[in-house]
Amino acid sequence: MIEEELKNALSNPLLLNVDILKLQHLSMKFSQIDKSEINFKKKINISVSSDYTTNFLIEILPLFLGNRNLDSKIYQSDYGSLTYLVRDLNNDFWKKICDIFILIPSSSKLMFLPEVTDSIDKIKDNARKEAEIWLEMWNRIKKTIIQSTFDPPFYTNLGNVDGIQFGGYTHYIRLVNAILIENLPPHVNLIDIESLIIKNKEIDWQDHRLYNLAKQPFSMNTIPVLANSISSSIAGVLGMARKVIVVDLDNTIWGGIIGDDGLDGIKLGNDTPEGEAFINFQNYLKKLSNKGIILCVCSKNDHKIAQEPFTKHSDMTLKLDDIAVFIANFNDKPSNIRKISETINLGLDSFAFIDDSPVECELVKKELPEVLVINLTDDPSEFIKKIELISPFYFKNITEEDINRNISYKKISIIKNQRLEATNLEEFLKELKPEIFFEKLDKNNIERSSQLIAKTNQFKFNSNLYSSTKLLEIKKQVVSIIRFKDKIQNYGIISVLIYRIDNKLKTLNIENWVMSCRVFSRQIEHYVVNHLVQKSIENQCNMISFKFEKTKKNLYLQTFLQEIGVKLNKNEGFYHIEINNITNKIKNYSSFY
Numbered sequence: 001m002i003e004e005e006l007k008n009a010l011s012n013p014l015l016l017n018v019d020i021l022k023l024q025h026l027s028m029k030f031s032q033i034d035k036s037e038i039n040f041k042k043k044i045n046i047s048v049s050s051d052y053t054t055n056f057l058i059e060i061l062p063l064f065l066g067n068r069n070l071d072s073k074i075y076q077s078d079y080g081s082l083t084y085l086v087r088d089l090n091n092d093f094w095k096k097i098c099d100i101f102i103l104i105p106s107s108s109k110l111m112f113l114p115e116v117t118d119s120i121d122k123i124k125d126n127a128r129k130e131a132e133i134w135l136e137m138w139n140r141i142k143k144t145i146i147q148s149t150f151d152p153p154f155y156t157n158l159g160n161v162d163g164i165q166f167g168g169y170t171h172y173i174r175l176v177n178a179i180l181i182e183n184l185p186p187h188v189n190l191i192d193i194e195s196l197i198i199k200n201k202e203i204d205w206q207d208h209r210l211y212n213l214a215k216q217p218f219s220m221n222t223i224p225v226l227a228n229s230i231s232s233s234i235a236g237v238l239g240m241a242r243k244v245i246v247v248d249l250d251n252t253i254w255g256g257i258i259g260d261d262g263l264d265g266i267k268l269g270n271d272t273p274e275g276e277a278f279i280n281f282q283n284y285l286k287k288l289s290n291k292g293i294i295l296c297v298c299s300k301n302d303h304k305i306a307q308e309p310f311t312k313h314s315d316m317t318l319k320l321d322d323i324a325v326f327i328a329n330f331n332d333k334p335s336n337i338r339k340i341s342e343t344i345n346l347g348l349d350s351f352a353f354i355d356d357s358p359v360e361c362e363l364v365k366k367e368l369p370e371v372l373v374i375n376l377t378d379d380p381s382e383f384i385k386k387i388e389l390i391s392p393f394y395f396k397n398i399t400e401e402d403i404n405r406n407i408s409y410k411k412i413s414i415i416k417n418q419r420l421e422a423t424n425l426e427e428f429l430k431e432l433k434p435e436i437f438f439e440k441l442d443k444n445n446i447e448r449s450s451q452l453i454a455k456t457n458q459f460k461f462n463s464n465l466y467s468s469t470k471l472l473e474i475k476k477q478v479v480s481i482i483r484f485k486d487k488i489q490n491y492g493i494i495s496v497l498i499y500r501i502d503n504k505l506k507t508l509n510i511e512n513w514v515m516s517c518r519v520f521s522r523q524i525e526h527y528v529v530n531h532l533v534q535k536s537i538e539n540q541c542n543m544i545s546f547k548f549e550k551t552k553k554n555l556y557l558q559t560f561l562q563e564i565g566v567k568l569n570k571n572e573g574f575y576h577i578e579i580n581n582i583t584n585k586i587k588n589y590s591s592f593y
Helices: 004-011 020-032 055-067 120-140 169-182 193-199 208-214 220-237 273-290 303-312 333-344 358-367 380-390 405-421 425-431 446-455 468-473 524-538 555-563
Strands: 042-050 070-076 100-104 144-148 188-191 244-247 294-300 325-329 351-355 372-375 435-440 478-485 490-502 507-515 543-549 572-578 590-592
Touching (some): 004 055, 020 055, 055 070, 120 169, 193 220, 193 380, 244 273, 273 380, 303 325, 333 351, 333 358, 358 372, 446 468, 446 507, 478 524, 507 524
Parallel strands (some): 042 070, 507 543
Antiparallel strands (some): 478 490
């Protein structure tokens, strides 16, 4: 039985604010419990190497990963070995069976920290030499890597101008980091140490005494910050970052209660510090939406009154067009959040809920434990900082689909409502004039394809991940990128299909197949199966096989497979079906291949 204290820690979005001694105590308890009692979303193996002592970090990192629904096993290399490992790519460390490498280099190990007499050209050349060691390692090691940037120096070389002048240690370290950033391959994810220091400026990052005692240069209070950042990056890489943000209205995106205070009485605008803080928060939410986070409203209000500020208040930054789903009524919020989830076809574990009421937050947390609940009760000037500390979202390569996602989901909601009113489903779908396009993998679609494989959960055959690098290296398999559009909108890339032909066994093997939930109910999966059957016939195959893993998330896919004649009799394993035994529907699509 898991103690309540540990349960609370695993669901606490601000775990990094817990005292380090308390975290160590909780981590010890976490290491001793039966993990089968917790329904973790994924299990991962991690290999860690650093130029520092990382014992204290490794001690609490599993707890932070558990907080993000990940069960982890961590292997740690010898102390201070990273400098040598990056130069010895045949070392057994790189051959470990793991999903992710975590690398934490030290600026103190840089070889060519500048002298004041060094020329600018020499400093630039040396920075390039430093970076090339890491670029070569990135080129050779193809597994997912999460690596921190080089940290600021213990001591400066040029005092107050150290960061802005050639010859400064800080400037040189930034130069090396910039080269790494400019040449970052898809399978490598950087953690910006300097940004973490700025965001957590109340913490003394460096601890010279601790370094002398234990060869750990950062203070104990920075360890939770680093553990949180690493766990956030891992969740993002694995497609487990939050994709939806559901916001309350009153005292959340404006001050006051619209139903009581009226349009002129709410606090919003640059006339007061509080009103300006709410404007800044709205700008922040709008920027999240522009980067692909789906923005929804869930408020206990009269629907018409709740929308008035969006249409009539001159200082509102957010508009109704920015909101994918707008629910304002007097029903309980867990029920309304479930309704939003059903409307946009995304699981509740993709949701973050923001509200100023502790009571509402506790109710959602109790009824919908999968939802990340963030209670904003402080000064609205601190709202953004609080969300940023939690790091619930993941941004690396923002695609065209990300930019248009909010609009896409808003239109999906419209189509769903129209579909409910339609008397003939086939005719309704046909009237939308849908078109499917198959295309080959190339530099223009690689990032979105890799992202879709990582993020998709509801229509995904198995947990095989393909980074952009790994996709490009595929030789013997076919990678089909599938786009979709209709008269309402262009959905962009909505599916990735990877398969290979086994001529000896006369079988088409599906290595993986993922599809965005944005197009559920459009019956695209049936069209793709027809495409696979046709490819099987062309290659004289009489069988389709695939590895399938049952999860709580892919119920839609399970139903579909059963509809076409697959008998799912195991949680995980390989399935085979003769193409003559596939029962499929005929769809109304134009196709271009």
